[in-house]
Amino acid sequence: MTLRAVAIGIGHYLPERVVPNSEFxxxxxxxxxxxxxxSGIQQRHFAAEGETTSNLAARAAEAALQDAGITTADVDAIIVATSTADLTFPSAATMVQSELGMTHGFAFDIQAVCAGFVYALSTANAIILSGQARRVLVIGAETFSRIMDWTDRATCVLFGDGAGALVLEAREGDGTAADSGILATDLHSDGQFKDLLYVDGGVSTQSTGHLRMQGNQVFRHAVEKLASTAETALEKAGLTSEDVDWIVPHQANIRIIQGTARKMGLDMDRVVVTVQDHGNTSAASIPLALSVAKQRGQIKPGDLIVTEAIGGGLAWGAVVLRW
Structure with missing residues (x-):
C-alpha cells in the first residue's frame, strides 16, 4: 500500500465588494x-477596510472544513500561501489558527507569489507522506489590492482579493495512477528573472512598495514554463495530457490560460476558468477556482486534475491529483 494525500474538502471566500472594470x-x-x-477580466473583489488576508483565509478555511465534515480538532497543521500577510510576523497561518480556535498542531506561511498554492500543496504532501501530520489545511489567500499602484493601468486592473482552502488527509492507496490524492508534484524557480514581476518595497528597504510587472515578458515565460511543468508532473505520475479531466490553472490572464492549453493539446472545455469574475488573486486563485468548479458541478470524484502556476521569482510548478 502507498500513502497518499487526498483532498477531502474545499472552500473559498470572496470579499463583499465587487469592482467592475467600469469603476477604473x-x-x-x-x-x-x-x-x-x-486579460479576460470583467470584475474582481476588494477587501474592505480592516479586512485582512488572515480574515479571508479563516473564512475559506471554515468553508473547507465544513465541506470535509470535520472540525479544527481533526486538523494537525495549517499552511497559508500568501505574499500579502497581515504583518511581517507572526505568520498569517498562526493568525488563522487563532481565529479558528485551534491551539494544537503547527502553522506557517509559504511565499512563492502566484505559485504559492502549488508550493504549499507540494509541502503539505511531503508533510503527510513523512508522517508529520495526518490532516493539513492548505490555504491560498491574498489582499493584492493593498499593493497596487492605482496610477498604473497595466497592473492595477488585473488583481483582486480572495481566499481558497483545501483539506488534505492521509489515506492508503494502491500506488498506481488510479489512486485518489496527489500523484506528483513539480517545482521550479529562477531568480535571474526577479525583475519581471516584483514589489518595489519590503521590510529591509523600509517601505511597503507597489507591484511592478513587465507583462509581455511574463507572458512569454508563462506559457512555455506552465505547459512544461504540467507535462513533467504528468510524466512523473505515469500519465499524459490525454488522461486529464481538468486543468485548473492559475487565473492570471485568459490569454496565458488559452496559450498553455493549446501547448498541452487540450481543449478549453477541459479548463476551469474563473479569471473573468475574480481577476488575478495570486496564491488564492487555484483553490478559489477548484472550489468554484466543484460548486458548478464540473469537478467530480475520480477526476484527474492538473494545477499549474507561475509567479514572481520567477517561481512556477504543477501538481497532479485525482479528486
Missing amino acids: EATLDTTDEWIQSR
Missing part, C-alpha cells in the same frame, strides 16, 4: 473593453 474608467485611461480584451 473614472481614474485611468482605460475601458472595460480594453481590460477584457487583454
